Amino acid sequence: MPVFPWKKSCPQKLKKSKSARTIRRKDITMAVVSVDKLAKSVVQGPSLMTGSVPTKDWMDIPAVFKPGNFCYPAKKEKVEYMNSQPGLSFPNAREWWPEDDDWKLPENWKEIILNGLRERLDKFRSLKIFMDCCVRCGACADKCHFFLGTGDPKNMPVLRAELLRSVYRNDFTLAGKLLGKMAGAREMTIGVLKEWFMYSYQCTECRRCSVFCPYGIDTAEVTMMLRELLHLVGVGINWILEPASNSNRTGNHMGLQPHTFKDNAEFLVDDIENLTGVRVEPTFNRKGAEILFITPSADVFAEPGLYTAMGYLILFHHIGLDYTWSTYASEGGNFGLFTNNETMKKLNAKMYAEAKRLGVKYIIGGECGHMWRVLHQYMDTMNGPADFLEVPKSPITGTVFDNARSTRMIHISEFTADLIHHNKLNLDKSRNDHVVATWHDSCNTSRAMGLLEEPRYILDHVVNKWYEMPENCIREKTFCCGSGTGLNTDEIMEIRMRGGLPRANAVKYVHEKHGVNTLGCVCAIDRATLTSLMNYWVPEVSVCGLSELVGNAIVLEGENRQELDEGLRTLV
């Protein structure tokens, strides 16, 4: 009588032949002995077939580059261009490749790095404190999405920071100078530099770890310093430097020139007219407008941001806002944040220069992530206060946004939530009944500016069904999309997918529990990269911006709206 169904699929010879059975028994007896040895070694160390389980100290495991685990280096001409710009320094432009042994660094690269570190320790008091005060409690260790997706100890924030801290100890502390490795110090070598490159580009500077750090160490700023130091010797990635140079040159990451930017926005105007029967009339570079609106350029160029931009256009038309777009300050994003302080300052300053040129009263910013981190954490000391502008005051409700008294720039969600609160929008929630939403708190807007309640308040008013993900992965504890800080490039797709696993896993949870089919967010990088992330992990869920849902729900005066089963995404 068969015990296992799989018997059927086994060779008959084995079942019937007594001698075969005898032989097998013998083999098994022998195998048990060898398996015993091997298995023991597996349990304690190396796995049988898969190679060894690492047993070396983290300092002794070198960074090995192979296709798929590094971002392509910055192109020589982009580095040269950036280096040619006043106030910016991007030396050592050249062709190089991370897999090569020789990275063609300057001869005195070590001196440059150590001097650069010394200079930054003097300049940024926070860096000095972060280098000194970590007690290695490990509270951050299991909070990083890259660690959770890889199990690589160097992706623990504490160890990622230790990559820099060990060099700091070696050259800048007495204990390190005297005790060396015993004090956790190590010399700056080419191997260490390569390790910096690998792991500072496996950190999205999302700052989830810093929420859990009892000392408030901002590990993102350690990563920022690592990237700055690497740029001193010409080590950077193209996906960051090229958008930064485009932004510097034409005003946006895409390198769109003014007429193209305007044309793209006008395509959206046509689409809105087709869908709703109402022609909205945005203006561009209009002097004397009350408000300048700045959003990520991806919103007027790539799906699904396009629908978010349609949402803005519908909202502003609905309330009759006196505003203008700019084709010069046509980018909310600031890849300088991922490069160095000087670039960040310069790109941020362009927005304010344009606001001054156009003579607006204040700025409304669209659904961007890191623009808001730059604005709330760095703008004021870099370029502020923006006292040539007025403190933002809603022309519709009269609300004064005191929180933006210094930056004079408010978030579209703050503005929209205030409109809803004062009952100024004609909303029909049922127009979003094709949506069962969940909310992704984008890292920068939640942790760097505290935008937690406004999006939820808006969702409550524009969608009938939406559900929170579990408590330990939302609000300030939100998981990153895994592709922020300029890591949204396709050559590291598998790194992005594993880095985004914690976020996707939580979305999958609410998809299975509540039938969620839409992931809302307020960040352009999120909108683009969460789309890829969902395609891999939870393909039933699509990604949208919050203003898209607002645009779906708005009942426009004089509209002749078609049956829009999928809101603004409906093909008509």
Place this chain on the structure above:
Amino acid sequence: MKLSGILHDKKSEILSLWIERTLDSYSSSGFFKKSRDHIANPTGANIKDGLTGVLDLLLARAAIEEYAPALDQVIRIRAVQDFSPSRAVVIFPELKWVIRQVLGQDILETGADELAALDCEIDRITLAAFDIYTECREQLYRIRIHELKSGRAVLTDSPCSSRMLRQDRGVPENIN
């Protein structure tokens, strides 16, 4: 005693050693093994769940197609982690060794044909896992292509994906 009975009796030991060894393939596996929170520990929790599902199906004599969800839960993760294809799926053939390790001398009480049949089924599971691994990798490349086609490549001035593929292969730029 029949092998099926022994396996049922020792199921929890087998599972725990199997999970332990699988998670040992990660450089720092302490948290993956310890935390039971599915949200906080997605790799560890999904692998534990997936392997539990596979073993349950094995003991329940399930048809091979029934394994897909449990295998997917494990392999979809390992397909994007830093493993070679063989290292990603090797956890399934290793179940043979895990079973022998746990059963110890008890294995002598079972029939060779029963054991061969079990091994055969584990091989089939491995092959099914490899199919899923391949699907995941293909999906990954489709996602890359989709990103390129969706226009985001304009962010950098890479003109088209075929040129980038040529660059990846090291073909000189002047060859068209």
